[in-house]
Amino acid sequence: MKTPNKINLAVTPTPIETVSFQNKKFLMKRDDLTGAELSGNKVRKLEYLMAEACKEKTDLVMTCGGIQSNHARATTIAACKAGLKSKLFLWGSESSVPDGNHFLNIIYGADIVYLTKREFENVNDIMQAERKILSRKMKTAYIIPEGGSTTKGIYGYISFVSEIKKQINIDELNGIVVACGSGGTAAGILAGLSYYKSDLKVYAINVLYEEHEMRRKILNLAQAAILEFKFNCRLRNENLIILDGYSKEGYKSINKDKLKLIKNFAKETGILLDPVYTGKAFKAFNDKFLMKGKGMKNIFLHTGGIFGVFGRTDEYLNT
Ligand SMILES: Cc1ncc(COP(=O)(O)O)c(C=O)c1O
16 A cells, blocks of 8 residues: 655544534534634645645645635645645636635735636646746646545545544444535545445535536546555445535525524534535435434534635625
């Protein structure tokens, strides 16, 4: 087995808490507590990606995402910590009063290029072209694709499986529930569980891609990691279950029912969920497991996203 290098960015292990909501208990793995400015799931991936960027002695780290991308913000801050400059290609427009993650990107000094939705479809080509321009100026750039979901990046969630195995007996559980954007977090967990020959199910809530596309991305990435890191195991693809239909309102939107659930959950537990990922995933967890009394057999993975809330204050206030 090959283990990639990492730099320390995340506060780990994150706790597994027993949370009580509407008189029902469940398990929550608090990856929203991987740090303060650097919080959420992206930090585990960036530990490995930034190690590679530093090893390559790159001048600049480039990445992409929505205007409120947690990944882009985490990359900017991780780059600051690693002494690197960052350039972001964001789907959205400049604002006179930037908020949430967008605001943080600006104050941490990221160079931002704003793209329309259509332009963003070619964001990988745009980043490659930018790298070529830089190389003519004798500068190098390390490109981190959407969500940090490369095989190196998702090693963060392969090692996450070792972490939870030390905290809880996963053989006594049914599954882990996780919000999926690029799918790297779920892919890392599935590869890690396959490595340990565990039959814990991975319930993935697709917030961005269609069900079949999400499944394809997660399985391809998990399989590629198994090959790259030379794991002696088979990918347990039958243990990936996509819980579809929880982001029908669209990636950048959230419906009123889910916002009400987020607010009630916050008031009762003190834990804040975000409007793009964890709020939608929690709705699925609530419907499929918690309301059916299966909360203690399934872990809800809180992947963070707190700054995204501050990009949606109007909706939170008016619901
Ligand atoms: C808060 C939060 N949860 C979940 C995800 C999804 O992670 P992944 O892209 O690894 O599927 C993201 C991705 O941006 C996120 O910011």
